[in-house]
Amino acid sequence: MPRLDTAVHDVATDVIAAPEGDAPYGGVVADEAWAAEVRRLATERDAVLLAHNYQLPEIQEIADHTGDSLALSRIAAASEASTIVFCGVHFMAETAKILAPEKTVLIPDARAGCSLADSITGEQLRSWKAEHPGAVVVSYVNTTAEVKAETDICCTSSNAVDVVASIPADREVLFCPDQFLGAHVKRVTGRDNLHIWAGECHVHAGINGPELAERAAADPGADLFIHPECGCATSALYLAGEGAVEADRVKILSTGDMLTAARATEAESVLVATEVGMLHQLRKAAPDIDFRAVNDRASCRYMKMITPAALLRSLREGADEVHVDPVTAERGRASVQRMIEIGKPGGGE
Numbered sequence: 001m002p003r004l005d006t007a008v009h010d011v012a013t014d015v016i017a018a019p020e021g022d023a024p025y026g027g028v029v030a031d032e033a034w035a036a037e038v039r040r041l042a043t044e045r046d047a048v049l050l051a052h053n054y055q056l057p058e059i060q061e062i063a064d065h066t067g068d069s070l071a072l073s074r075i076a077a078a079s080e081a082s083t084i085v086f087c088g089v090h091f092m093a094e095t096a097k098i099l100a101p102e103k104t105v106l107i108p109d110a111r112a113g114c115s116l117a118d119s120i121t122g123e124q125l126r127s128w129k130a131e132h133p134g135a136v137v138v139s140y141v142n143t144t145a146e147v148k149a150e151t152d153i154c155c156t157s158s159n160a161v162d163v164v165a166s167i168p169a170d171r172e173v174l175f176c177p178d179q180f181l182g183a184h185v186k187r188v189t190g191r192d193n194l195h196i197w198a199g200e201c202h203v204h205a206g207i208n209g210p211e212l213a214e215r216a217a218a219d220p221g222a223d224l225f226i227h228p229e230c231g232c233a234t235s236a237l238y239l240a241g242e243g244a245v246e247a248d249r250v251k252i253l254s255t256g257d258m259l260t261a262a263r264a265t266e267a268e269s270v271l272v273a274t275e276v277g278m279l280h281q282l283r284k285a286a287p288d289i290d291f292r293a294v295n296d297r298a299s300c301r302y303m304k305m306i307t308p309a310a311l312l313r314s315l316r317e318g319a320d321e322v323h324v325d326p327v328t329a330e331r332g333r334a335s336v337q338r339m340i341e342i343g344k345p346g347g348g349e
């Protein structure tokens with residue numbers, strides 16, 4: 001197991017440091033004793049451990065399933081475990097609770113939010129809908145339960161194009177909250193009746209075009225794996241259009257689809273435009289390829305709040321439990337259910 005310290009110590013004596021301000025939980029070494037204790041507690045709680053591809057490597061390794069947001073939602077919905085421990089951010093754990101209301105859903109640190117989910121509120125979506133009566137609302141899964149309750153179909157980056165393509169061509173579509181994913185969907189589907197909310201993820205928006213162009217020029221044989229939430233997605237297609245990069249080397253992919261592409265490519269190096277946690281799964285999937293981040297500062301501080309200490313605390317104390325108001329959950333369930341029914345399997349399933 002990578003990055004595990006093999007020193008044996010008594011985990012029972014580990015004191016989990018109470019975080020100061022918005023610092024994550026600390027004070028625990030992710031060694032073999034920690035891993036054994038996490039596994040023991042998970043069995044005792046009848047818990048399945050799910051980890052998103054952006055989690056710390058030691059969390060990805062200890063999880064039962066590591067994958068993209070669509071795969072993890074499907075696994076949460078189908079799991080027979082009575083408890084789901086969601087190592088990811090809050091909206092992901094909320095989505096699991098909406099899909100499996102009878103289960104206990106835990107997130108190791110409830111402060112793990114998402115700047116993209118914060119970029120639209122239920123109130124803002126209600127006002128936008130009022131301006132476009134009859135429009136179909138498609139919301140990215142990176143939204144609060146309140147926004148999902150106002151939504152017709154949710155999507156993730158891996159099935160956003162399929163979801164929009166499933167809507168009759170003459171219906172207006174409101175797409176929220178990510179402007180870059182929205183632009184990608186509009187480009188691929190060619191729909192001009194798709195209206196896009198101007199939200200963004202601060203991590204992906206920061207992976208910019210000039211930086212990508214510089215990296216691509218320095219490594220002309222590299223594939224470009226670009227997450228559609230990135231600010232540089234349009235620039236990547238522009239570079240391909242200008243002939244600066246071969247068109248078939250530019251791939252706009254969800255995190256799960258990046259793994260499939262990594263196994264299939266013949267390139268010796270790949271420039272990766274997404275949160276840096278993704279590099280761990282990519283290097284495992286294709287150890288001979290040189291994967292490099294387009295921006296190695298693209299680390300999501302919310303994803304990184306799920307530390308070894310936070311996971312141990314979660315399993316010891318049954319915290320932090322995720323609750324979604326039952327009326328809101330009921331209103332959001334159909335949109336999330338449609339999301340997991342559309343699009344091919346993959347990404348960790």
Ligand code: 13P
Nearest residue numbers: 068069156157158254255
């Ligand atoms: P995917 O796992 O759907 O690619 O999502 C990326 C993301 O930004 C989650 O926060």
Ligand code: SF4
Nearest residue numbers: 114115116201203300
């Ligand atoms: Fe949200 Fe961006 Fe972090 Fe993903 S990487 S959880 S979209 S803030």
